[in-house]
Amino acid sequence: MSNQPYGSPSSAPWPPYGPPPGPRAPRWLLVVVAISTLAGVAGLVFGVLGFARSGSSSGGEQQYSTTEVAAAKSAVCDAFAAATNMISVDKGRAANFPPGTPENLPVRVNTRLGLEVASNYVRSTLDDNPPTPTDIAMKIKQLSNLWHLVTIEQIANADDAKLDAAYDESTRLWKEIADACK
Numbered sequence: 161m162s163n164q165p166y167g168s169p170s171s172a173p174w175p176p177y178g179p180p181p182g183p184r185a186p187r188w189l190l191v192v193v194a195i196s197t198l199a200g201v202a203g204l205v206f207g208v209l210g211f212a213r214s215g216s217s218s219g220g221e222q223q224y225s226t227t228e229v230a231a232a233k234s235a236v237c238d239a240f241a242a243a244t245n246m247i248s249v250d251k252g253r254a255a256n257f258p259p260g261t262p263e264n265l266p267v268r269v270n271t272r273l274g275l276e277v278a279s280n281y282v283r284s285t286l287d288d289n290p291p292t293p294t295d296i297a298m299k300i301k302q303l304s305n306l307w308h309l310v311t312i313e314q315i316a317n318a319d320d321a322k323l324d325a326a327y328d329e330s331t332r333l334w335k336e337i338a339d340a341c342k
Contacts, residue, residue, distance in 0.1 A: 235289045236300060299333050
């Protein structure tokens, strides 16, 4: 027996894993490759998610035909007319149930729900019709936002002066949109 405590000496070379590694790539090259890779991934993500500038290749706004503009205007104006009709019907219903009557609470809830539905309906119709003339589109957006605000302020029991100012602004915008839709 040999005197070695762990058996006979191994004939395997030391270190047990192959020859020493070859020359390494310079660090600056690794940094450049890493930055390029990150920039490429970021560009891909931004492009896929739509963060890049959209529009035509000429850089101008998209042009629509007269027919497309007329159809979009008609769709938005029809949605506006339907929403205003609903609000008018609801206003007449509310007059039949003044505050203090048992039916007043459901009518108030219905009015607020109606304002929200009308606001969302005209806004979604506008979003579905990008060729809508800019003047009508801007006023529809303002009125839709105002109807949301009125609903919030009604629920929050805003003071009458604040609500009256919102109602006046709503009436002004309504008249301008109605005139533009003629």
